[in-house]
Amino acid sequence: xxxxxxxxxxxxxxxxxxxxxxxxxxxxxxxxxxxxxxxxxxxxxxxxxxxxxxxxxxxxxxxxxxxxxxxxxxxxxxxxxxxxxxxxxxxxxxxxxxxxxxxxxxxxxxxxxxxxxxxxxxxxxxxxxxxxxxxxxxxxxxxxxxxxxxxxxxxxxxxxxxxxxxxxxxxxxxxxxxxxxxxxxxxxxxxxxxxxxxxxxxxxxxxxxxxxxxxxxxxxxxxxxxx
Amino acid sequence: xxxxxxxxxxxxxxxxxxxxxxxxxxxxxxxxxxxxxxxxxxxxxxxxxxxxxxxxxxxxxxxxxxxxxxxxxxxxxxxxxxxxxxxxxxxxxxxxxxxxxxxxxxxxxxxxxxxxxxxxxxxxxxxxxxxxxxxxxxxxxxxxxxxxxxxxxxxxxxxxxxxxxxxxxx
Numbered sequence: 001x002x003x004x005x006x007x008x009x010x011x012x013x014x015x016x017x018x019x020x021x022x023x024x025x026x027x028x029x030x031x032x033x034x035x036x037x038x039x040x041x042x043x044x045x046x047x048x049x050x051x052x053x054x055x056x057x058x059x060x061x062x063x064x065x066x067x068x069x070x071x072x073x074x075x076x077x078x079x080x081x082x083x084x085x086x087x088x089x090x091x092x093x094x095x096x097x098x099x100x101x102x103x104x105x106x107x108x109x110x111x112x113x114x115x116x117x118x119x120x121x122x123x124x125x126x127x128x129x130x131x132x133x134x135x136x137x138x139x140x141x142x143x144x145x146x147x148x149x150x151x152x153x154x155x156x157x158x159x160x161x162x163x164x165x166x167x168x169x170x171x172x173x174x175x176x177x178x179x180x181x182x183x184x185x186x187x188x189x190x191x192x193x194x195x196x197x198x199x200x201x202x203x204x205x206x207x208x209x210x211x212x213x214x215x216x217x218x219x220x221x222x223x224x225x226x227x
Numbered sequence: 228x229x230x231x232x233x234x235x236x237x238x239x240x241x242x243x244x245x246x247x248x249x250x251x252x253x254x255x256x257x258x259x260x261x262x263x264x265x266x267x268x269x270x271x272x273x274x275x276x277x278x279x280x281x282x283x284x285x286x287x288x289x290x291x292x293x294x295x296x297x298x299x300x301x302x303x304x305x306x307x308x309x310x311x312x313x314x315x316x317x318x319x320x321x322x323x324x325x326x327x328x329x330x331x332x333x334x335x336x337x338x339x340x341x342x343x344x345x346x347x348x349x350x351x352x353x354x355x356x357x358x359x360x361x362x363x364x365x366x367x368x369x370x371x372x373x374x375x376x377x378x379x380x381x382x383x384x385x386x387x388x389x390x391x392x393x394x395x396x397x
Contacts, residue, residue, distance in 0.1 A: 011375040013371070044331045045381070048331040048335055049347055054263060057263065058241050100239065
């Protein structure tokens, strides 16, 4: 790789630094300097684009009047009409659930540092988190190396990393979501499953559908899930 | 308690995506009120066109594309003049050093729209070249060229606003 090729790639996508590019950096101080500069620029750009979002934006969007009728009222009326006619209810629910599962994958991808966390979260904290979705362990669920109430989870929830005999998986506890069926989805190289908890939903995200299925079965056996 | 698939399903969509859509809208139109209007129109269109969303994994690209179309439609309808000059006051932003961040925002404001937009999509959403191309109706190669020029432009603008060249190490 020469300097022109390096700069063409680095300027278009500084986040992409493959083995060829790394080798070039080791032998080219000029491109190494540029790489450092671009990292600094990216950090500032990431901060700069995060302009403040007006407080209560989502609520206003949902209730704002449009043409004399509350927008959401019209939305709800349309939904009732569609549902009343019986078209696509199950499909809509399944699609929404798949959307939620996809969002959980995106959330896990947005916090890769979680996978580097070592150690074990105290059992009391795990119990408290599980209680948020109305459940508690009746058997060992595995080692929990990370647990946090994530601001990035909408509409709120807890993100855990659980190490089981079947592999590690992100387990997301979503007390403010209601969904009474199970669903699975695979996107962006990860797989996810949702299943109902006594209060809310539990999502599992792992590297493969097989691990997700095994961890889901493991949790369903290890947790008290009867409503 | 929310109920996925009924109105709460769409409500979730609004809550999950309105923030970043607002930010993207702002960088398109550079006006807060217009940005909020654009997001409102986007979700109305999204609701009406929800049957067209076959793959939930592309919902982000789908919403951004709708917002771009609404932006174009809004300017055609209102014949709005593009906001020029000083950017709005971001002093309340949570930057550890607001003065420094403002330089980058000013530089971003100065970039031509055709360069700023793909850069914002890449930085804000982490979109790939092909995803940006899909949103903007451009080839991936064209997008990568624009991204290169956008960063070259940012570096030039930040250098010129910082003659001592010490800030940002650029």
